[in-house]
Amino acid sequence: MTLTTAKRLTQYAHGGGCACKIPPGELEGIVGDLIGSVPITDPAGELLVGLDDGDDAAVVAIQDGLATVLTTDFFTPVVDDPFDWGRIAAANALSDVYAMGGRPVVAVNLLGWPRDVLPLELAAEVLRGGLTVAHEAGCHLAGGHSVDDPEPKYGLAVTGLADPDRLMRNNAGRAGLPLSLTKPLGLGVLNNRHKSTGEVFQQAIDTMTALNRDASRAALEAGVECATDVTGFGLLGHLYKLVRASGVSAVIDAAAVPYLDGARDALRDGFVSGGTRRNLDWVAPHSDLGGIDGDEALLLADAQTSGGLLIVGEIPGAPVIGELVPKGDYAISVR
Structure with missing residues (x-):
């Protein structure tokens, strides 16, 4: 740094x-x-x-x-x-x-x-x-x-x-399938800290400049039919669009979600963008966030730039962070 x-x-x-x-x-x-x-x-x-x-x-x-x-x-x-x-x-x-x-x-x-x-x-x-x-x-x-x-x-x-027969769409999710994330979260709070202080976070730059090409290829090879990338609407926002389009709900294991080094420190020090707060305001009425505190919810809604793919399925190297379940009272539940 x-x-x-x-x-x-x-x-x-x-x-x-x-x-x-x-x-x-x-x-x-x-x-x-x-x-x-x-x-x-x-x-x-x-x-x-x-x-x-x-x-x-x-x-x-x-x-x-x-x-x-x-x-x-x-x-x-x-x-x-x-x-x-x-x-x-x-x-x-x-x-x-x-x-x-x-x-x-x-x-x-x-x-x-x-x-x-x-x-x-x-x-x-x-x-x-x-x-x-x-x-x-x-x-x-x-x-x-x-x-x-x-x-x-x-x-x-x-x-x-x-190939029109091998597209990955956000409306093709099915209950019972896992959710995988190919890049860690925390880009938003680190970028906001950079804008405010001038500190340079090479781990964030390396993550944002990494292509999602290999993850996309691996997903296609695994037969994945549903995916989206995680950018400005945050993990929760893009997941909400996916489950809404697919007619299912999702359960997220908060402890399984990866974060960049320094992200929690940036959150603690108040470097949260207005876009992140608006993301959380949008998804909160459709989500059960009772299993996490407010800071964790902000990180899950953190506005990413050039984030990873959120894949309905599993590929090598991408942690499983939750699963799709039959449509319930909430679109997203975080545990």
């Missing part, structure tokens, strides 16, 4: 990373009327996954045995180092394709930059970071779009390919 001496990008944005998302309850109110509202004549392909269940990406079947997976994700700086921010934002955007069981093929940049405030050399470093991770993923990064923006923002629009 060191103190950054570079120009602090996080100070030029009101929020950071996926914690700056519009709260889940408000977002559903915005997009609710769009679901199935405008029928398409002569569509180019069958829409397999759309807005209905708030899944990670859109999927369109384009021919027998082949579907396109499309997503976009961008956010304000989550770390001060521009190269690392670019890497994190790219890994986060690619994750939505992996969460659906797809393989990213091509992406384009999305860049907002306060050109009269921050040097363009920093923007070039952000783009270089994104390119580095895209190349690691075997994904072309070709062009994109930029705007002059009061706050810096960066991300990707990604197109991938998938």
Whole structure:
């Protein structure tokens, strides 16, 4: 852990990373009327996954045995180092394709930059970071779009390919199956501490820049049909969307959930984002949290950036943190 001496990008944005998302309850109110509202004549392909269940990406079947997976994700700086921010934002955007069981093929940049405030050399470093991770993923990064923006923002629009018969969807969960988590939690509180103090947490950077590619492949090989990635709505928020879409409930073993080193210290010292508190407010009415204290509940709702996959099933190296059960009085119970 060191103190950054570079120009602090996080100070030029009101929020950071996926914690700056519009709260889940408000977002559903915005997009609710769009679901199935405008029928398409002569569509180019069958829409397999759309807005209905708030899944990670859109999927369109384009021919027998082949579907396109499309997503976009961008956010304000989550770390001060521009190269690392670019890497994190790219890994986060690619994750939505992996969460659906797809393989990213091509992406384009999305860049907002306060050109009269921050040097363009920093923007070039952000783009270089994104390119580095895209190349690691075997994904072309070709062009994109930029705007002059009061706050810096960066991300990707990604197109991938998938087998339409082997998708991982958030509405395919079945009671009796285990829940596995492929990355530890705690990114939100560590990132918030970084924004507030300038402390650099390499364990958080390493986690956020790690691709979910291998976990996605392992899940497909294991026959997994249901998964989602854990980002701005926290573990509880993304799990709630999954069980609601699947018509089941979930039981979480709080002691089995992994956390990054320093996460509990950051929570203890008060580095909790507004996004995390809004996540908890959203899921609490649908959850039995009586088995844990308020701090543990905040960690489970912690707004992650470029988090891991939440898999309905088991894969090597990913701890089992709970299971799906028949639908009950609560969508989620934590013990």
